[in-house]
Amino acid sequence: xxxxxxxxxxxxxxxxxxxxxxxxxxxxxxxxxxxxxxxxxxxxxxxxxxxxxxxxxxxxxxxxxxxxxxxxxxxxxxxxxxxxxxxxxxxxxxxxxxxxxxxxxxxxxxxxxxxxxxxxxxxxxxxxxxxxxxxxxxxxxxxxxxxxxxxxxxxxxxxxxxxxxxxxxxxxxxxxxxxxxxxxxxxxxxxxxxxxxxxxxxxxxxxxxxxxxxxxxxxxxxxxxxxxxxxxxxxxxxxxxxxxxxxxxxxxxxxxxxxxxxxxxxxxxxxxxxxxxxxxxxxx
Numbered sequence: 670x671x672x673x674x675x676x677x678x679x680x681x682x683x684x685x686x687x688x689x690x691x692x693x694x695x696x697x698x699x700x701x702x703x704x705x706x707x708x709x710x711x712x713x714x715x716x717x718x719x720x721x722x723x724x725x726x727x728x729x730x731x732x733x734x735x736x737x738x739x740x741x742x743x744x745x746x747x748x749x750x751x752x753x754x755x756x757x758x759x760x761x762x763x764x765x766x767x768x769x770x771x772x773x774x775x776x777x778x779x780x781x782x783x784x785x786x787x788x789x790x791x792x793x794x795x796x797x798x799x800x801x802x803x804x805x806x807x808x809x810x811x812x813x814x815x816x817x818x819x820x821x822x823x824x825x826x827x828x829x830x831x832x833x834x835x836x837x838x839x840x841x842x843x844x845x846x847x848x849x850x851x852x853x854x855x856x857x858x859x860x861x862x863x864x865x866x867x868x869x870x871x872x873x874x875x876x877x878x879x880x881x882x883x884x885x886x887x888x889x890x891x892x893x894x895x896x897x898x899x900x901x902x903x904x905x906x907x908x909x910x911x912x913x914x915x916x917x918x919x920x921x922x923x924x925x926x927x928x929x930x931x932x933x934x935x936x937x938x939x940x941x942x943x944x945x946x947x948x949x950x951x952x953x
Contacts, residue, residue, distance in 0.1 A: 679852030703825035707818030731806035747792035755784010805885035812892035820865025890938025
């Protein structure tokens, strides 16, 4: 239990109505708007990147703009289906096994970034093979724009007052509704800053000034590594899901556990990108 003077000093949580717009019986939530904003701005940014021929191998973007427009629908399916299935399998397997139809109750919440990533990779592989697109370059393009969605998604988590942090005495700790009387880390904002804004800026610099898009799989590998490291770091401040708690009786959380193979995969992607570049240079 934190001292009373610390609890009194906690920053007030800016209680924002999770419903952004009410039109009679129709309610539009900030969470839904965050998905729309992330996909829309990500699509516009991806179009801008595709228009810059000099960023891509041999000065040729991996696909025309019209093909990107077609992929938007595929990406929505990959994110939503993968994110929902991932949450049920990783964070609520008991509820899923007892009633598999619960996966369709998306209004009850529960989305997993790791599941959404798997869903996106799946649709990227299918889409690229169907249309003769370099899968690695499509991965790079999506990796460059993904932090936009992460930024808006984490801000929506904060507005909803969900996925809060661990109890803390830091000056900016907040008492979240539904999380008990203790002030907590606003870990949603940490994730928005690291997984969203910071990675977006880093990848912008990497693609614009270091031309990482010219080496297929490099931008994607960097994104996956950065996300995994950011998520592992924030997990030290984020409250574990109550149905899981800490794993193996220690400090490990499911978010950390799922991010470790991501880190390995990202490092492999960076290594593989270097291998492909060396083969190209030597003509082998």
